Amino acid sequence: MKDINLIPEKEVMMKLGISSRQTMYSYQKKYYFPKPVRTHPKAYLESAVNQWILNGGINQKAFS
Numbered sequence: 668m669k670d671i672n673l674i675p676e677k678e679v680m681m682k683l684g685i686s687s688r689q690t691m692y693s694y695q696k697k698y699y700f701p702k703p704v705r706t707h708p709k710a711y712l713e714s715a716v717n718q719w720i721l722n723g724g725i726n727q728k729a730f731s
Contacts, residue, residue, distance in 0.1 A: 676709040679716055683724075698725045 680686065683694075694700035701715035719727075 672713040673705065673710040674713045674716065676703070676711070679711050682716065682720075694725065698727070 674682075676688070676691065680688075680691065683691075685691065691700070695702055700719055701711060703709040703711050
């Protein structure tokens with residue numbers, strides 16, 4: 668069984684080089700950034716965030 672690592676929103680923002688929660692929301696709506704798996708405090712699956720980055724992040728091709 669794989670370990671499930673959750674990372675807090677602030678750590679995700681540092682990883683992406685952004686400082687605004689509004690930008691995170693924009694990435695979710697426009698660029699299919701993964702949604703948080705826990706809402707208070709917000710936490711994301713580290714594997715999903717890393718996969719999104721490896722797939723090109725905001726530069727990935729739009730889904731058809």
